[in-house]
Amino acid sequence: xxxxKVFMAFFITTTVVTFVYPSFGQKNIDDEPLVNPGRDxxxxxxxxxxxxxxxxxxxxxxxxxYKMYIGTCMNTMESDFRNCNxxxxxxxxxxxxxxxxxxxxxxKAGKKCYMEIIKVMFQFYQLKRFASQVSxxxxxxxDRCSTEVESPSSSHY
Numbered sequence: 001x002x003x004x005k006v007f008m009a010f011f012i013t014t015t016v017v018t019f020v021y022p023s024f025g026q027k028n029i030d031d032e033p034l035v036n037p038g039r040d041x042x043x044x045x046x047x048x049x050x051x052x053x054x055x056x057x058x059x060x061x062x063x064x065x066y067k068m069y070i071g072t073c074m075n076t077m078e079s080d081f082r083n084c085n086x087x088x089x090x091x092x093x094x095x096x097x098x099x100x101x102x103x104x105x106x107x108k109a110g111k112k113c114y115m116e117i118i119k120v121m122f123q124f125y126q127l128k129r130f131a132s133q134v135s136x137x138x139x140x141x142x143d144r145c146s147t148e149v150e151s152p153s154s155s156h157y
Contacts, residue, residue, distance in 0.1 A: 073113030
């Protein structure tokens with residue numbers, strides 16, 4: 001009978017502590033990369049015939065007006081944004097910060113364009129498995145870039 005009382009006291013104490021301090025025993029997954037830089041990121045970037053077909057089909061099935069909007073957004077970010085776009089995706093997945101120049105292009109396009117482009121990118125075959133995990137990080141990249149661009153004294157490369 002005494003063992004049951006000790007167990008119940010321990011159980012109740014643990015439960016109360018867990019509700020009061022829910023972060024005890026939990027790892028903050030937002031601080032960890034979704035993909036390790038290097039070979040893991042290279043694997044994410046790899047395009048197979050199947051993934052290429054999937055991506056082309058995805059793009060073909062987007063509404064025409066939406067495709068035009070995304071195209072305008074991409075043009076706003078300048079012709080060499082493709083490299084910057086890959087860097088943004090890499091920052092979202094690995095937490096490796098993009099250059100100030102890339103941040104300037106992201107901010108120039110505006111938050112709505114940036115968010116829509118990222119939304120489409122995470123529908124691509126190689127990235128769709130991360131789609132449910134990246135919204136917070138997508139906002140983090142925007143916040144960091146907009147702060148960095150607005151602060152002329154910062155020089156992050």
